[in-house]
Amino acid sequence: MSWKRPEIAIDFGTANVRVMRREEGIVFDEPSLCCFSRRDGMSDLVAVGTEAHAMIDRTPANLSVKRPLCRGVLQDIDAATGLLRYALSRSIGGKRMRAPNALIGVPADATQAERSAMLTAANDAGFGHVTLVSEPLAAAFGAGLPVEQAAGSMVIECGAGTTEVAVFSLGGICATGTVRIGGVALDKAIADQLHLRHKFLVGELSAERLKLEYVARRQDGNGERSDVIAVRGRCLREGLPKSMDVAIRDVDQVVEKHVEQIVQVVRDVLGRTAPELSQDIHDRGVTLTGGGALMPLMGSMIADATGLEVKVAEAPSICVANGLHRMLCA
Numbered sequence: 001m002s003w004k005r006p007e008i009a010i011d012f013g014t015a016n017v018r019v020m021r022r023e024e025g026i027v028f029d030e031p032s033l034c035c036f037s038r039r040d041g042m043s044d045l046v047a048v049g050t051e052a053h054a055m056i057d058r059t060p061a062n063l064s065v066k067r068p069l070c071r072g073v074l075q076d077i078d079a080a081t082g083l084l085r086y087a088l089s090r091s092i093g094g095k096r097m098r099a100p101n102a103l104i105g106v107p108a109d110a111t112q113a114e115r116s117a118m119l120t121a122a123n124d125a126g127f128g129h130v131t132l133v134s135e136p137l138a139a140a141f142g143a144g145l146p147v148e149q150a151a152g153s154m155v156i157e158c159g160a161g162t163t164e165v166a167v168f169s170l171g172g173i174c175a176t177g178t179v180r181i182g183g184v185a186l187d188k189a190i191a192d193q194l195h196l197r198h199k200f201l202v203g204e205l206s207a208e209r210l211k212l213e214y215v216a217r218r219q220d221g222n223g224e225r226s227d228v229i230a231v232r233g234r235c236l237r238e239g240l241p242k243s244m245d246v247a248i249r250d251v252d253q254v255v256e257k258h259v260e261q262i263v264q265v266v267r268d269v270l271g272r273t274a275p276e277l278s279q280d281i282h283d284r285g286v287t288l289t290g291g292g293a294l295m296p297l298m299g300s301m302i303a304d305a306t307g308l309e310v311k312v313a314e315a316p317s318i319c320v321a322n323g324l325h326r327m328l329c330a
């Protein structure tokens with residue numbers, strides 16, 4: 001029905017929110033963060049997106065930075081409403097005639113309560129009719145997989161909060177599995193390793209920077225296991241700010257444990273996939289999407305455990321956004 005036709009699409013992720021318009025493509029891309037101030041029991045939104053990102057781990061007692069989503073689903077409805085309202089005003093601004101209809105991506109296994117919370121936040125933020133779309137389906141579209149054919153395709157969407165594995169055929173999901181871990185959990189696992197093994201505390205931003213530096217070194221082929229990466233934080237033994245050299249092989253161990261959990265879900269989904277679809281996946285291989293798709297060991301460990309060819313999609317971080325945009329234009 002044309003009155004329900006979406007004018008805008010939103011990839012509302014744990015780490016990033018991206019807004020797409022039919023004509024322009026991606027018009028907004030900022031971190032999924034809000035900063036609130038508390039005074040006299042009242043809470044006010046003081047910063048959103050990129051501005052709130054600079055405040056992580058640097059706030060005084062009356063300010064707190066919140067992620068609207070945790071593990072891929074909405075955990076703070078006020079923060080989600082504030083962020084969606086901001087994204088809407090930045091994407092449509094003064095051109096708004098009426099509440100725009102929207103497509104919003106959600107994890108394939110989101111519960112009814114999680115879906116209802118997203119609809120409430122979107123309506124409170126000023127959207128009209130909202131259609132929720134399964135994120136792995138959007139990722140598969142965005143990666144250019146032939147999901148509408150009568151043949152199986154498999155996608156592994158490696159996000160910040162969740163990793164979703166799905167098999168598609170004839171435009172629908174035939175088998176799916178989710179593990180509620182992603183880039184954020186990996187950052188935390190790296191920070192925990194430094195804390196436990198080296199009595200060294202690093203913040204969320206430093207842990208992510210260390211991870212991205214590790215990825216870059218590994219991709220360059222310069223990341224010998226004996227190499228080190230410098231990270232700044234607080235030494236708990238001395239209670240002083242310090243810089244510490246982290247061995248790449250220490251990060252390898254954390255990444256291996258992380259990827260093992262994802263491999264387990266991939267095997268589980270393959271174990272529930274019908275034989276004809278299995279054959280198609282065997283012929284076509286598996287496609288990785290999402291910001292975490294470029295993580296070293298991800299492709300090789302999945303390939304070793306399944307015997308399948310594993311490919312990384314082009315521009316994996318924006319596959320969900322591109323897929324939602326294609327659905328918007330359809």
Ligand SMILES: Nc1ncnc2c1ncn2[C@@H]1O[C@H](COP(=O)(O)OP(=O)(O)OP(=O)(O)O)[C@@H](O)[C@H]1O
Pocket residue numbers: 012013014015016017069071072073135158159160161162163182183184208212215290291292293294295317
């Ligand atoms: N080159 C890279 N290698 C590994 N990880 C990366 C790279 N670039 C970004 N990331 C990680 O990818 C994550 C962001 O990915 P993405 O934007 O797909 O997540 P999201 O859509 O916000 O999350 P979700 O869909 O799980 O809610 C972050 O954790 C970031 O650290």
